[in-house]
Amino acid sequence: MDYFSSDFKLGILGGGQLGKMMLYETRKWDIYTKVLDNSDEAPSRISCNEFVKGSLLDFDTVYNFGKGVDILTIEIENVNLDALEKLEDEGVKVFPQPKALRIIQNKAKQKLFYVDHEIPTADFQRFAYLSEIEDSIANGGLKLPFVWKVAQFGYDGQGVKVVRSLDDLKDLPKGECIAETMIPFKNELAVIVSRNAKGKIKTYPVVEMEFHPEANQVEYVICPARIDEKVAEKARALALKVADKIGLTGLLAVEMFQTKDDNILVNEVAPRPHNSGHYSIEASYTNQFEQHIRSILGLPLGNTDSKVAGVMVNLVGSEGHTGNVVYENIDEILAMEGVTPHIYGKAQTRPFRKMGHVTIVNNDLAKARAIAEKVKETIKVISK
Incomplete structure (x- = not known):
């Protein structure tokens, strides 16, 4: 099929920041896109060829949307799976496949799946x-x-x-x-696995995640993870096993714990581009969003190696601030070496709402991490 500058239509369920960043890649390749989201203020609305407002959980809305595209994908897993299954039965290509989403969408089913397939988990x-x-x-x-x-x-x-x-x-x-x-762990790690429609598979480097203790959100993603290579190999092997057993086409982000004795346990997975892969936009030869597009279209998978060390800082709404957003001191971080902010396009901030992220790249990982901390201390997401 000819995807580029053609009549082909790619449908995306969800118009949030992940969809917006996915659309950077479709615009680069002139792939026609149609997005469904329940909000007129969805970040993706300005970047797609067609925007449809409607509920991602309503059967008729999702089904009718899917009938108008050639391939359907997601940027959020909370979608109507009955509609996706019917579309797939009628010949629409849906990636990731609904059967994989059935496993992942419910955390209880996801955990039982790990037990059934002898995948170590808490x-x-x-x-x-x-x-x-x-x-x-x-x-x-x-x-x-x-x-x-x-x-x-x-x-x-x-x-x-x-x-x-x-x-x-x-x-x-x-x-x-x-x-x-509760697992007494050394590190929280993640590996993104890409698998295309022809069954070819690649992994991104293991990343290390540092979490905010109150909001339970990732504050920093560090690539490569500061762990022993033997532990990294264990993490990659386990991520590949999970991806093989689930069998989806697209991206699978596998979040894991490194225990005190260096065992690796799967925490949970996400069947789409993921926060733990945002560093790849600046730091990798092929960023995770391009890789997702390559995967679902059956194109050759790109090089997942890093060009340079990368650290990502999440930008979230400051406590005590709700309303029209202001990015305080953004000019100061723009003056820092190797710093690139990404603003998601959400006009309203509230405490701990994800509003953007900043990538810091450097040949020296320690320097990148130090700059990332300075970025975190400097920029504030507040309200007017």
Whole structure:
């Protein structure tokens, strides 16, 4: 099929920042794009050829949207899977495949999948209702502390909480959830795996993630991870195993724990471009968004090596600020060597909302990390 400057249409479910960055690549190659999102203010609206407003969870909306494209992909996994399955049955190419999304969309099913396929992961219990957790604690079946995760619709640190007492269960969603054993880990790592429609597969380097202790959001992504090469090989091998068992076409971001004794456990996965791969826009020969497009179109996969060390800093809304956004001191970080800010196009900020990211590249990883800390201290995402 001729994808470039042609009648081919690529459909994208979701118009957030991941979609916007994906569209940088389709515009580079003159691939016609059509985006569905439920907000008139979606960041992707200005970069696609067609923008459709509608619910990603409504069967008819997703189905009718998908009938008008040649290949359908996602930038968020919370979409109507029944519609995707019907589209696939009727000959529309859907990547990642709905059967893979069925596994990933629900964290309880995802964890059971790991157990069934002998993929190491933290011990967990599955609960249909939050009230069952209280009963389990009372009866000695579940011990404090543990990590609570909502089964569906969690994002950007929302839907995850460390539970140290019964009081921590207050105000949490009442539906299906899991309780995970807390892992005493050295590092949180991630590997992005790309797999094209012809079955060719590549991995990006292992990255290290540093999290905000309160928001449970990534603050820094460091590439390459500052770990022993034997540990990195374990992480890549495990990521490849997960990707092989799930069998999706596109990108799979595999988040992992490096334990105190250097074992690797899978935390969770995302079937799309991911925050842990944003460094690749400046630091890699082929960035993750281009690689996703290559993957779903069945094109040759690009070189995933890094040209230079990279550190990414997330830009999130400052606490105590809600309203029209202001990027305070952005001119100061632009004066720093190797610093590139990416602003997502969200007009309204609120505490911990992802508003952008900054990539820092340098031949010396230690210098890149030091500059990243200075960036973090300097730029503030506030409201007018």
